[in-house]
Amino acid sequence: MTATAPRWVLHVDMDQFLVAVELLRRPELVGLPVIVGGRGDPTERAVVSTASYEAREHGVRSGMPLRVAARRSPGAVLLPVDRPVYEAASARVMQTLRDLPGAVVEVLGWDEAFVGVHTDDPEATAREVQGAVLAATDLWCSVGIGDTLVRAKTATDFGKPRGTFRLTRDTWLEVMGERPTTALWGVGPRISARLAGLGIHTVAELARAPEDVLVAELGPAGGGHVGRLGRGGGRAWPDDTPWVARAHGHETTYQRDLDPAEVPDALRALAEQVVLDLRREERAAMRVHLKVRVKPFFTFTKVRKLAVPTYDADVLSRTAHELYLALDDDRPVRLLGIRGEMEPPAGGY
């Protein structure tokens, strides 16, 4: 890679990451349907975090209730989520990427990152990245190649597993044009339905849509953003400035619905965890915006938010309880969450 060669964005995405990390310490499970999720107990309220390709052949998908997954793939091995192990593996992957000469790395999550490189042969560079990650971690990744972040990210799926794929301004519409708008990163069922109301069903139709029409429907920021998505546009170079968390929160789905009388103790436990996170990671000058999330039924969530100028768990949990009481809802609680949102520093992030 030389600085004078053209710029390319690589999207590095680990293959079945959580399962792959588990297989490193349980090689006897290679080739079997393996599901990582919750505490590995299909009778509990929990969902699939990652399924091996063998389990996916049985119709198991991430986000699916463990109970359903176990029914679809009766012989599958279920494993509990082991965050510290995945965090350590993720750190090794990201360090490997940062050690590549000239690479600009923007981390997206545990198992994926954008890597900006200068190269005349992006496929060869992508293979080098795969080799370096494999050598350092024994883990495989797929690499999407693009002239923007969105195109690189979108390309990765076509390269999975263990492959590479390139999407550029010239090939974007030919590959993506006839696909539904939900195929785009950032367009979910709601946005897609609103676009359909404008007669926009495919990526190509979105790419052609006038900006003022999109802005009228989705707002000033949303309209421009979604229009750019349709053309595969947007940022063309990763941003490697260190990450500053905007929020920390904890939420719990209880195995047994909580009686309202049990809520204060539960809120206190959550508040203490949030305060620990804030003290550890945030500057004291920031203000906390407390957000309480309550889910009495699985389709229904209520939120109350309030600025609270303190890191004191007593005050937070008391305030959270007041917010909960203000919901004026005495139904059993399935999910409870509180979240500290940081006041952005002057001038924004």
Next chain:
DNA sequence: TCTGGGGTCCTAGGACCC
């Protein structure tokens, strides 16, 4: 016993100020 837990970013609309 149908649906996790960690986040990010955006918008509508009301309050308030000048």
Next chain:
DNA sequence: TCTGGGGTCCTAGGACCC
């Protein structure tokens, strides 16, 4: 008795992603 417009801050909540 009637009524502005811009800007900012705040809360409630929507949508999406990994």
